Amino acid sequence: MAVVDAKMSDYFQRYIVPLAGVFIVLRILHYVLSKLHPIVFAKICPIVSRKHHLEIKEHKDKLFSDLAATRKDSNQRFFALEIGCGPGANFALYPANTSLLVVEPNSRFEESAVKNAAKHPSLEISKFLAMGAEDLKGHVEDSSQDAVVSTLTMCSVDDIDAVVSEIHRILKPGGRFYFVEHTETHNKNSWTHFMQRMMVPVVFTLAHCQINNTFYVSVDRAGFSKVQYTKMDIAKCPRLFRSHVLGFAVK
Template sequence: MAKVLTEEMVSSWKEWVSDNLLIILILVMLLLILQDSVGDLRRRWFAAFVNWFNKDVDVKMQELKKDIFADLTSSVSHFPEFRKSGGLKILEIGVGTGTNFEFYPEGTKLTVVDPNPHFKQYYNENRKKYPNIESEEIIVSTGEEMYMVPDDSVDVVVVTLVFCSVKDIPRVLRQILRVLVPGGKFYFLEHIAEFDTTRHALRRRIQNTLTKSGVWPFVFDNCHLNRDFLKDLTGTGFSMVKAVRFHNHITHPIFQLIQPCLKGVAVK
């Protein structure tokens, strides 16, 4: 009896599918289209959010960056044509709105990569304020796939607040090593998983919950609160890595979650 019923159910189900095939196809297509435009809307919102964040919350991060990038102005380019002008060939990955312009020496040639095309408007507005830097248009690509940037072609790679969002950290690091000229430097500043779990156990738990539930990555374009890329960095093949974990002074009730940070420099 049960078998007959199952067979009947299967055949009526097949009949229903074939009767409604067109509607099913249209619904699937609509879902795919919507998925794309929802993704695009999220990227658009994220670009606007980062622009706000940079102006209102990020001030303390900018203070920190002064310290990290201090020796950029005294660095000498490996490329003779830049040595005369005192500029450097810099690649910034995940440039966003272009918050790091103020740290680059005059005469710098800046190549920038970012997978989110909605940052272009903010970046282009910002770069107008720095006519002494030869900044290029955003190359819309991920750090993992930036094969258009030639091997050994830049003095410096800069990455700030990006490794929390990339899909494949070791791959981005290998790309950084590839594009840096021998002796070139990689500067970084990233928020990471809470490392002082004795004093800040609750923060670590909140970071894990918000990230593992997918809530934080969904709202903030794949940002993860519970990463730390130092182990990957030391295993990549740089000749020297100098890094320090510390807490920044962001006091915003939500963004205190990104107080734990890792900053430093690695040399090819």
């Protein structure tokens, strides 16, 4: 019996204690970083988004070229909603006479977003909602938006299905949801896929990012009349964030 107790004690000290220690450290880090993340991210995001925008500009320009496809008259007001606009890297892509409703959980981006919007006279930010996009009822009416845009945002939402459901609700019939998102690697039999899975808790703790998300699955099953997207790897992006999905869905 004493031998068994000694083995159990040794096993506990060798494995359970270190694992518990790692868990506690990660929880503390998560708490601290959750407080610091909005501040740090507001500083880093403009640099990262500008770099990413340049690396993928050709693909984004092509994707967003028909952003106003639902509008018959160019003088007609175009109503769009962007989820997680950050400092406004996409503002130049919106058509003339756009009324943009911004949903951005980090309120620290409001000042830079408004300042950037001022560079585009044909774009007006109608409202800045400092909140998540999982439940916009009471803030955004049913069938009120011509388009919804999301770029590099779905990895950080709390409930992708809920966000996609809200997007479907607020789009007008025929309205479009445009997206450019990094996802789980497209090559499932690779070291990159293995490393992504291993790094999930670390990346989520440090950056509140689900590095292995497959958000397009939620889009596929959300009830859109048409879903069209392309899976591609952006070579200049870090390997763990290289796989992207670009496309649109029509209500």
